[in-house]
Amino acid sequence: MLFNSIxxxxxxPIVFIIxxxxxxxxxxxxxxFLVIVSYIFYGWWDFRFLSLLFFSSLVDYSISLLLQKExxxxxxxxxxxxxxxxxxxxxxxFKYFNFFLDNFxxxxxxxxxxxxxxxxxxxxxxxxxFYTFQTLSYTIDVFNKKLEPTKDIFSFLAFVSFFPQLVxxxxxxxxxxxxxxxxxxxxxYSKAVDGLKQILxxxxxxxxxxxxxxxxxxQVFSNLSIYSGSSIFIASIFFAFQIYGDFSGYSDIxxxxxxxxxxxxxxxxxxxxxxxxxxxxxxxxxxxxxxxFRDYVYIPLGGSKKSLSRNIINTFIVFIISxxxxxxxxNFVLWGLLNSLYxxxxxxxxxxxxxxxxxAYNKKFPSLKExxxxxxxxxxxxxxxxxxxxxxxxxxxxxxxxxxxxxFFDFPKILLLQDVRLTSFGIVIMILFEYFSRKEKYGLAFIxxxxxxxxxxxxxxxxxxxxxxxxxxxxxxxxxxx
Amino acid sequence: xKRFIKKILIFSFIVSLIYPFFIIGSAKxxxxxxxxxxFIPNRSWTKKTLEEADNYGDVNILFLGSSHxxxxxxxxxxxxxxxxxxxxxxxxTPVQSYFLLKKYLNIxxxxxxxxxxxxxxxxxxxxxxxxxxxxxxxxxxNFKLLFLSPNPIVLNTLIYANYYYLSNRNNYKIKxxxxxxxxxxxxxxxxxxxxxxVSNETFVKRKIKMNPTQKKAFENMINLIKQKNIxxxxxxxxxxxxxxxxxxxxxxxxxxxxxxxxxxNFNEIPxxxxxxxxxxxxxxxxxxxxxxxxxxxxEYLVKIFPELNKEKK
Numbered sequence: 104m105l106f107n108s109i110x111x112x113x114x115x116p117i118v119f120i121i122x123x124x125x126x127x128x129x130x131x132x133x134x135x136f137l138v139i140v141s142y143i144f145y146g147w148w149d150f151r152f153l154s155l156l157f158f159s160s161l162v163d164y165s166i167s168l169l170l171q172k173e174x175x176x177x178x179x180x181x182x183x184x185x186x187x188x189x190x191x192x193x194x195x196x197f198k199y200f201n202f203f204l205d206n207f208x209x210x211x212x213x214x215x216x217x218x219x220x221x222x223x224x225x226x227x228x229x230x231x232x233f234y235t236f237q238t239l240s241y242t243i244d245v246f247n248k249k250l251e252p253t254k255d256i257f258s259f260l261a262f263v264s265f266f267p268q269l270v271x272x273x274x275x276x277x278x279x280x281x282x283x284x285x286x287x288x289x290x291x292y293s294k295a296v297d298g299l300k301q302i303l304x305x306x307x308x309x310x311x312x313x314x315x316x317x318x319x320x321x322q323v324f325s326n327l328s329i330y331s332g333s334s335i336f337i338a339s340i341f342f343a344f345q346i347y348g349d350f351s352g353y354s355d356i357x358x359x360x361x362x363x364x365x366x367x368x369x370x371x372x373x374x375x376x377x378x379x380x381x382x383x384x385x386x387x388x389x390x391x392x393x394x395x396f397r398d399y400v401y402i403p404l405g406g407s408k409k410s411l412s413r414n415i416i417n418t419f420i421v422f423i424i425s426x427x428x429x430x431x432x433x434n435f436v437l438w439g440l441l442n443s444l445y446x447x448x449x450x451x452x453x454x455x456x457x458x459x460x461x462x463a464y465n466k467k468f469p470s471l472k473e474x475x476x477x478x479x480x481x482x483x484x485x486x487x488x489x490x491x492x493x494x495x496x497x498x499x500x501x502x503x504x505x506x507x508x509x510x511f512f513d514f515p516k517i518l519l520l521q522d523v524r525l526t527s528f529g530i531v532i533m534i535l536f537e538y539f540s541r542k543e544k545y546g547l548a549f550i551x552x553x554x555x556x557x558x559x560x561x562x563x564x565x566x567x568x569x570x571x572x573x574x575x576x577x578x579x580x581x582x583x584x585x
Numbered sequence: 586x587k588r589f590i591k592k593i594l595i596f597s598f599i600v601s602l603i604y605p606f607f608i609i610g611s612a613k614x615x616x617x618x619x620x621x622x623x624f625i626p627n628r629s630w631t632k633k634t635l636e637e638a639d640n641y642g643d644v645n646i647l648f649l650g651s652s653h654x655x656x657x658x659x660x661x662x663x664x665x666x667x668x669x670x671x672x673x674x675x676x677x678t679p680v681q682s683y684f685l686l687k688k689y690l691n692i693x694x695x696x697x698x699x700x701x702x703x704x705x706x707x708x709x710x711x712x713x714x715x716x717x718x719x720x721x722x723x724x725x726x727n728f729k730l731l732f733l734s735p736n737p738i739v740l741n742t743l744i745y746a747n748y749y750y751l752s753n754r755n756n757y758k759i760k761x762x763x764x765x766x767x768x769x770x771x772x773x774x775x776x777x778x779x780x781x782x783v784s785n786e787t788f789v790k791r792k793i794k795m796n797p798t799q800k801k802a803f804e805n806m807i808n809l810i811k812q813k814n815i816x817x818x819x820x821x822x823x824x825x826x827x828x829x830x831x832x833x834x835x836x837x838x839x840x841x842x843x844x845x846x847x848x849x850n851f852n853e854i855p856x857x858x859x860x861x862x863x864x865x866x867x868x869x870x871x872x873x874x875x876x877x878x879x880x881x882x883x884e885y886l887v888k889i890f891p892e893l894n895k896e897k898k
Contacts, residue, residue, distance in 0.1 A: 109735055123586050290586045299593075525620055559596070566600055567607045571621050575738045576710055 104147035106356045107309060107577050114144065119363055123290055130287050134257040137265065137284075137364070144266035145230070152228040155193065160263040162189045163238040167245040167252035179246060186242040194235045197227050202431030230270030232428060236395055238263055241277040243399055250278055258284035267360040271353050271580055273371040273391035280368070288365030298362025300562075304536075304547035305355030307565050309580070310573035312348030312533055315526040316341040317578060319519055324492055327501045332511030335502050339485045342492050344530050347376065349581045350389070355545055370544050374537050376484075377462045379476035381445040382455040384484060392428070396421045415450055419443040429491070434499055438490035445483055461541045525572055532568070605744045612745050622741040623716045624749065629675040630655065632721035634773045637670075641772075643694040644670045648773070649686060650701025651677045651714075653822040656869055658699065660772040662879045666697075666886075666893050671773030673701065674718060678711040679803035680734045681718060686806055688726055690813065697890065698810055698817040702848070703824075703868070704838050707795045707803070715739045723750040734798055776872055780865035788831035793838060807845045816890060821850040823878055824868035825860040849885055856881045 104110050118140045125132050146153050166186045173179050201222050211218050241262075244250035253259050262281045268274075323330050323338035330338070354371035361368045371391050378384035385393055397406075404417045419440070426439020449455040462477065463469040469477070489506075493499035505511070517523055539549040550561045608622065617624040626632070634655065645667030648658045654673025663669045670693055672685055682700065715730045719742050727746070731739050768776045810817045819842055829835070829852045842848045856877060858864075863874030870878055886893055 120590075290589075292586075292589055295586075295589050521620065562596070563600060563603060567604065570604065570608070570737055570741065571611060571619075573621065573737055575621065575712055575736050 104144050105577060105579060106353065106360075107306070110147065114140075115360065115363075122364060126288065126290070130285075131255075131257060133288065134255075134261045134284055137261045138257055141261065141264035141266035141269060145264065145269055148229050148270075149226070155228055155231070156234065156264060157260075159190060159193065159235065159238055160260050162186060163242045163263075164253075164256060164259045167242055168254065170242070170245050171252045183242065183246045187239070190235045190239050194231055197225055197231055199431045200225055233272045233274055234263055234269060236274045236392075237277075240274070240395060240399060241281070244277055250281075253281060253285075255285070265361070265366070267357040267364075267366075268368055271350070271357070272389075273354055273357065273369050274395055275368060275391070280366070283366050291365065294362050294365065298359040300547050300550075301355045301359030301362065301545045303359075303562060303565055304545055305352045305357075305359060307529075307569060308348040308352030308355065308533060308546075310352075310569050311529040312526070313345045313352055313581075314574040314578050315522060315529060315572065316345035316348065318522055318574065319517060319526060320345055320492065322519060323517070324494075324498070327493070327498055327505070330505065331513040331516060332505040332508050333513050333515040334517060335489070335505050336485070336511065337515045337517060339489045339492065341526070342488050343376070343481070343485045344526075344533075346488065346491070346581055347372070348533070353580045358545075373544075374461060374541050374546075376481055376534075377477060377538070377541060378480050379458045379462060379473055380449060380454070380480055381442065381483060382449050383458040384480055385442070385446075386459075392425065396425055400424060411450070415447065418446055418450060422446070432494075433496050434490050434493055437496075437499070438487055441487050441490055445487070464542070529568065529572055605748070608741050608744045609748050617745055617749075621737045622745055623712075623738055624720050624742050624745045625716065626720045629717050629721065630767070630769055630775050631674045631717050633769055634672065634674060635718070635722040637771065637773065638672060638689055638693065641670050641693060642668070644668045645695065646670075646697045646699060647689075647693055647695035648673060648699045648701065649677070649682045650822075651675070651703055651706055652775075652869065653703050653824075654701040655773055655775050656777060657701065657822045657875055657878065658774065658882075659770075659776070659872075659875050659879055660774045661770065662876070662883065669772065670695075673773065674714060676706070676709070676711075676714040676717065678706045678709045678714055679799045679806060680711040681714045681730070683802045683806040683809070684718075684730055684733055686809060687729075688724075690809075695815060697893070698815055700806075700817060700819050702819055702821045702842055702850075704793045704821070704832060704835070707799045707838075708793050709796065709799065710734070710736070711799065712736055712738050716742045719743055719746045723747075733802060777865055777869070779873070780871055782825065782861055782864040782866055782871075784825070784827055784860060784867070786827075786867060788827055790831050790833050792834045793832050795838075795841075804845070817846055818886070818889065819846050819848040820882065821848070821852055823851045823856065823858050823863075823870060823874065825864050826852075827860060828867045847889060849882070851878060851881070854881070 104114060122133065122136060122140075125136055142153055142156075145156060163186055166182050169182050170179055173182065204220060204222060208218055208220060241250070245252045253262075258281065261284050262275075262277065265275075265280070320338050320342045323334055324342075327335065351372035358368045358371070369391055371389060373387040373390065375384050375387035378387055401417055401421045404420060405413055406417060407414045422439040422443035423436055424439070426435040426437070426442075429435045429438070446455065449457075462473055486506075489502045490499060493502050533546065536549065537546040540546045543549060543551075547561070547565075550558050553561075611619070612622055612624065646663055646669035648654050648660070648669065648671040650657075650673045652673065652675055654677070655671050656673075658671055658673070660669045660671050672689060672693075674681065674685070677685070686698075711734050715734060715736070716738060718730065719727050719739070723746065725747075727743060731743060766778045766780065768778070770776055807817075821842075832838070835853075839848070839850055839853070842850075858870075858874055858877060863870055863877065865871040
């Protein structure tokens with residue numbers, strides 16, 4: 104079920120009312136209800152993959168209990184391996200099977216062999232990368248004795264399948280989310296209102312920013328060879344806002360929806376385009392994934408505790424794996440590699456933790472130097488997004504060739520001028536709102552300091568903007584494909 | 586929680602009251618043809634067709650469909666079967682066909698319904714046709730279009746159209762649609778002046794992906810016709826061969842339509858039509874083509890419904 108669908112608009116209020124009506128009964132019933140509605144939410148897309156979700160949950164639930172009982176380290180490692188092989192095996196099969204097969208065939212063809220192997224018609228189960236990482240983190244934490252495993256199967260099933268964040272995150276840690284299923288939830292008026300505000304802001308970013316940017320971006324990227332370097336670069340700027348509006352919009356809707364049900368999910372985006380260097384950008388972009396890689400890959404590899412060269416290698420490994428996590432294509436690997444190259448000067452100069460606080464934290468406006476740094480970082484990010492958006496390596500080569508040609512200085516040719524104007528208007532609104540809210544957790548939070556009447560005016564303004572500027576046809580969220 | 590729900594309901598109510606004012610204000614400032622508001626009257630024959638349908642009386646044959654219907658079924662050639670009406674409108678998709686059928690079934694009381702199928706319209710969102718009906722024909726019943734195919738453009742256009750018609754009701758008159766190539770024939774047919782198609786287009790092979798909303802509307806329409814015990818037939822009017830062969834999944838589409846009733850696809854039935862001589866564009870017959878197509882169609886109709894020759898209203 105898509106958040107931006109009529110189905111969800113009907114589903115959410117019904118589930119919300121029933122959920123709080125059964126609050127007076129045992130907590131267990133509320134959790135069972137959440138499991139049922141989460142499975143309905145997921146099954147709406149394709150019910151066949153519910154078994155996969157259930158199987159994955161069951162494996163980690165059982166293994167974590169075995170891990171708790173077992174004291175022999177060798178056997179514990181075997182249990183952990185079973186969980187890793189099962190989860191990563193499923194992910195690998197559904198997401199990477201054809202990619203590896205393709206490359207295997209290409210390799211053999213290069214050496215003169217022509218293996219007669221057929222591709223499998225595999226449908227990628229939506230959200231598999233997200234819930235796999237969530238369940239894996241649980242088992243690894245139990246293995247490392249950082250977390251007590253749960254015996255309550257319904258709490259665990261609800262933790263894995265919790266519908267607001269099931270298909271595109273935030274990738275929650277068991278230590279944050281699971282205990283919330285043990286406690287009785289009591290309806291909190293101000294939390295619910297805050298949730299609705301965040302949902303509204305998420306919809307604005309998805310429907311007004313992301314979907315409109317998509318139209319402009321698709322026009323250029325579907326026919327790259329006829330566009331100049333300047334047009335491709337302009338399209339990459341719109342793509343930067345598209346992917347931000349799409350993914351952070353989804354996260355805002357997810358976090359806001361969770362608040363309606365009395366849950367607190369982790370923040371996933373903290374104004375990444377206000378970052379003054381690439382390290383700050385990665386601390387603010389897709390935080391749940393970045394911290395996952397930090398905790399379960401970077402730190403186990405030694406993190407920054409060992410030599411500088413080891414730190415650099417670890418950073419490269421994390422970025423390349425992160426790229427590959429996004430999709431089974433060399434483009435994503437190159438995208439990860441490029442980001443690690445961006446990181447390199449900061450690591451060498453030991454300036455990767457220079458900008459911790461948000462820009463202009465104690466000031467009204469940033470300094471000129473900060474503005475220049477923000478723009479420079481943004482341009483680097485936009486260039487990297489080209490690697491992300493170009494569907495194939497041949498498309499990527501066309502983009503790079505055109506950008507590094509004379510045509511970069513041509514006047515950009517974007518056909519949909521009306522869309523460009525309206526979308527740019529939406530982007531300006533978003534930047535202003537997010538700048539004013541930069542110390543808060545989401546872009547609409549700054550209005551809390553105003554009187555209720557003014558707050559209502561802001562809501563109406565955003566609703567009118569959505570009504571007049573959204574795309575007529577609904578589009579899926581980009582990160583569903585990951 | 587009661588307070589929360591109460592506040593949401595009050596806020597939703599206030600927004601639903603305020604929202605139309607902003608739409609009207611936006612139309613006054615930026616015009617009535619903008620991104621999500623498309624009130625564009627007087628660009629098609631829809632007004633004339635629907636106004637005539639209101640007072641046409643009972644018919645024997647009712648035609649439904651897009652421009653292929655109102656330009657392809659010449660009701661004059663069907664006179665021998667009694668009175669007929671062509672309810673085809675611009676880009677009419679199954680959603681609008683179902684909507685119009687529900688509205689006019691009790692007005693026109695047809696005994697036979699001929700539904701034109703054009704595969705690409707099954708993948709359409711149907712917005713163009715909805716705004717064509719809303720912009721040209723005022724009816725409170727038009728709100729049903731919004732429920733059949735919810736969409737911000739349809740909603741905003743409906744709001745503005747209602748304001749426009751209500752505020753101009755005393756001196757309201759949309760200028761009659763004129764087109765130097767077209768002649769409107771009473772009963773919903775539009776005759777095109779002789780023109781020929783010069784093919785210089787390239788067609789990329791593509792698969793038609795059915796839109797679930799259209800599929801559902803189509804099935805609802807067939808069920809409604811069956812419930813009313815009306816005889817019906819599904820027709821795919823001829824389009825140029827060059828366009829028809831560009832669809833890669835015609836077999837699958839034909840099979841699907843055939844499950845829903847008697848289906849005659851005149852792109853698969855050999856009739857003497859030539860892309861250059863009998864079409865004026867890639868998917869519309871010219872009047873010469875219409876004559877040939879209707880002649881063959883009538884032969885098939887008589888075979889399928891022999892009683893047609895006897896019945897007259």
